[in-house]
Amino acid sequence: MIAAPVGRALVLLLPPASTFPPPPSPPPPLLFSPFNRRRSSASSLLPSSGILRANSKRSVLAPRSRTISAMANDEETLGSLKKQLAKLFEASLRVTVPTETDVEPLVAACTGNFGDYQCNNAMSLWPRIKGKGTEFRGPPAVGQALMKNIPQSEMIEKCSVAGPGFVNVVISKNWIAKSIQKMLTHGIGEWAPRLSIQRAVVDFSSPNIAKEMHVGHLRSTIIGDTLARMLEFSNVEVLRRNHVGDWGTQFGMLIEFLFEKFPNWEHASETAIGDLQAFYKASKQRFDEDPVFKERAQKAVVKLQGGEPKYRKAWTQICDISRSEFAKVYQRLGVTIEEKGESFYNPYIPGVLEKLSNLGLIEESQGARVIFLEGFNIPLIVVKSDGGYNYASTDLAAIWYRLNEEKAEWIIYVTDVGQSQHFEMVFKAAKRAGWLPADNNSYPRANHVGFGLVLGEDGKRFRTRNTEVVRLVDLLDEAKTRSKAALIERGKDKEWTEDELEQTAEAVGYGAVKYADLKNNRLTNYTFNFDQMLNDKGNTAVYLLYAHARICSIIRKSGKDMEELKKTAEISLDHPDERVLGLHLLQFAENVEEACTNLLPNVLCEYLYNLSENFTKFYSNCPVIGKPEEASRLLLCEATAVVMRQCFHLLGIVPVYKI
Template sequence: MLALFLPPASPSPFLSFNRFPHISSPSSIPTTDLLRAASRRLVSATTKTPQSVSTMATEEDNVGNIKRQLAKIFDVSLRTTVPDETDVEPLVAACAGKFGDYQCNNAMGLWSKIKGKGTQFRGPPSVGQAIMKNLPPSEIIESSSVAGPGFVNVVISKNWIAKSIQNMLIDGIETWSPRLPFKRAVVDFSSPNIAKEMHVGHLRSTIIGDTLARMLEFSNVDVLRRNHVGDWGTQFGMLIEFLFEKFPNWEEVTETAIGDLQTFYKASKQRFDSDPVFKEKAQQAVVLLQGGEPKYRKAWAQICEISRSEFNRVYERLGVQLEEKGESFYNPYIPNVIKELTDKGLVEESQGARVIFIDGINIPLIVVKSDGGFNYASTDLAAIWYRLNEEKAEWIIYVTDVGQQQHFDMVFRACKRAGWLPLEDNKYPKTTHVGFGLVLGEDGKRFRTRNTEVVRLVDLLDEAKNRSKAALIEREKAAEWTEAELEQIAEAVGYGAVKYADLKNNRLTNYTFNFDQMLNDKGNTAVYLLYAHARICSIIRKSGKNIEELKKTGTIVLEHEDERVLGLHLLQFAEVVEEACTNLLPNVLCEYLYNLSEIFTKKFYSNCQVVGSAQETSRLLLCEATGTVMRKCFHLLGIVPVYKI
């Protein structure tokens, strides 16, 4: 029976706020060279002869990243093996073969470069043998061997694994955070439109964007979480005039009086489309609003504030923090940005509009409409200019559906033509569009309610919590909980289930929304993972030992094979987070977390008795290390852990 308890509730997160219709089109995973660039920065540039690398780690190193440590070791060997080849970077990868834990794959590439140059080598295998022979002494490597066409396999020392885990328990898991080759990033996500409800179409942007921000923040990047709210444009003339008409005392109107904001928007749009007099007044209202008329600015601010209150209900449930800088914020910068682009010869006249032509794309990027107004492209160009020049961002990441891929590709290419961004995709500053697929219903079509309306996100989250609560009440121990505890547990499990069901999929694919599957306590679900974490905490409590004291006095020993398998997987956490950050793929972290839970439960715990065994202290520390890594994974995924069975 499971009785799940949470740590004290954290303060409510502060608020913030899609730009385009939720449509689908092909996309591709962004390609980056972050790992390679970081490796170049970390490895020795001058070492020519083998030396001990047992103490080579510096403040800049990620001490928990095995791949980085091995790259440093193999760099020493490569510079000794082929001293005349100066542009050789270690190609190190984890492997699941029987020959080792990691592999250096440089031999074949090196042979293609050096054959015919009078070398003493006779093929890739002999190059691999030399690389292995020239490896400097290291406490990290237990043994090495060469397989196939020169692959150098290494087995990681179980003593080094144990020591590294023990150091993490003492110094904190932050010592395992990645070191990325940039310091500041903007993550632009969620971004609903004012006066429209947040619905399931916003779910993926909000959840994926928050997780990317969390992973980058853990990696010591200064992340500017930006909510590019649709709070400017012609629709506000329509909304303001409808507000004036429907509520004579509009200055005192409240969210309760307006009621459902989506209904209010639809009613104003219907009036705009059917009444020419109202339409003319609405168009004039836009002019007055953009001209700074106080009455219209105040009405606009009031509508925006009512929308924010509605959005905040969603963000509070999701535990998502954003800082709003909407379309209106960048509007004052647009004229100078357009002038700069015009002065550089990028902007041309076309059918009364001012556009930028992009090579290879049939349609131009319209930056000033034929009526002289600005649009999404105008705002996005101004936002990039501001983020590069004022906020000093090195990486600007946009999290929207894949249907917006072409728009952002055109905007980014215009920025490159302007000289704002380097032409090479792997240099900084840079911009990346993080596309994602659709949320589908059981019928395989876009997820909607029975009356074909899109699903309101707040209703979806509340249903997840209520279903979770109902399942918890069925358990015998539910009677032992206070109502507040039950509410907290239901929220953690319900909201966590929704998030994980989204994040575990490759973001580029569509996925089917199914409450029964995501709330299942078996399989690759948040519920299963939360329960697994709670069991780990229960093992430690039942031992009666003070785990904080054991961290100071105990020693981890990895004698059993399943202890070593668990230890190695724990130590791979740092490089997994780095991979997830590099490729902007949260599902990589989800896969790691699920595999960690499976290794702990089906290998370590099944075959290695903890409480009452001769190895109790060591195994309790392994339990604590597993729990620590799981909690950090939960945090990066925006999921609140539970602690008791």
């Protein structure tokens, strides 16, 4: 059987501020997710990474501001092994160097043979305490003291000091086993990271109304959904926002073309209008070539913005047709999102600009209203010379709304790297206004999550043979078709029902497309290649899904009741490969936290792939069924499957249970 994708709860629209006019009939929330309404660019500008540091300052700009180091202090709320070790070393630091009160423990996983983790504070501490009457005579002595002053804990088996004071820690295999057993009893939520925020906005996907979603939208939708899932797993309330391009001068053109092509337009259906992309192109051609039509279109914009019912109704119809097309993509990807497009924020712009103007931030320049920002050789234009608004004015209104009405502590924008400078300028303007703290390490905060291009095998932007962009629906359907063909070739159509075959083809095909994107560092371009994506060997979703299915097969063949086994059997990690697998399982939480805080889904992909490799080595060297260690090893198999399934869920991939 195939697991059904887990649905996401939608967040209800909040009422607008009473001091602002209401938005123009905001559309109903979408159950599925859209893409990048902003300008697509191949610029090599890179955004900030969004790394969270432990020595952050507390923001005093708003009562809800919280420092990034304001993590839970009691052991019960510590969600990762690394954090629990850091807690122990924090206590040791307070005893070893009581005068250095601002020192944070520097704990990292080891890759050598000296231990599992390492505390690296000694070298950085020595220059600070040298000459202050200290009893120490160099970093190694500081390291020895740090090791000596670690509070007693059952999690530590032994410690040693190496080189210039590095404190190496070996984690107790019995403690690892108990921790895994506890997770199996209480669920994977036991290992959820504990972040220092309660609510975040993830702005992702955001297509333009009346334009086709294509492969260029793939990255924002997939990356944004994964970031939202990881934050949600970390007990953060996530407002998934689809900032669609549903407002602006192009709608006058579209509405007039609709009136002209369909005199009985109120009854024109999606089928009648046909290909919305072709409809858009035809209206744009008419706009460019016919001055009379252009003048009508410009007047139509004024009527739309003035709220004339006929024009508002036509606008709504065009938007609804687009949404139905977007929904086909989101249904396939299993993505949920709530639409709050440009039209939603438009009524807030005048009030927000007035606030900025009252602060003295907005100046007149060549007929436009702009904000001059230090470090940029161009100003941020917030009102064009013709009096119209633009992306900057809309995005500033959105930031204000998200901070003040939605009470977001972290706002994350997922668009291509070409928009990096735009967001840097918008964020800097928000900082000058006092909406965001001046430093980058306090909350509330905003980050731009940039990503590179999807390339074809020729190294150029991925397109079809006739140079058109690739429709995302067609691409996903082809992935499913190829996946199904591979399953049939393996004879699975003779073993499974048609429903099982369809569901498995979807899970593998769509999962392959997602994982091929997410496993790369998002800042880099990647080449779209179906053969590589659907390969069942190497670092691919197909390989990982098959690995999970094989683990499930091992458990089924044992004939054991796993729920009963969890109550009666105990895990032991006597074989070295059992211990390696157990430790890697326990490092799940810190890897999810790193992927969240640095906004890098590839960290989780790397963890998942290494987990599969560690399991393969364990299973090769540690036979399970029919052996004296069977019960313990079956529990290790179950724990591995549970963690793999949670990784799949965070990546938006549906697991398969037989293959």
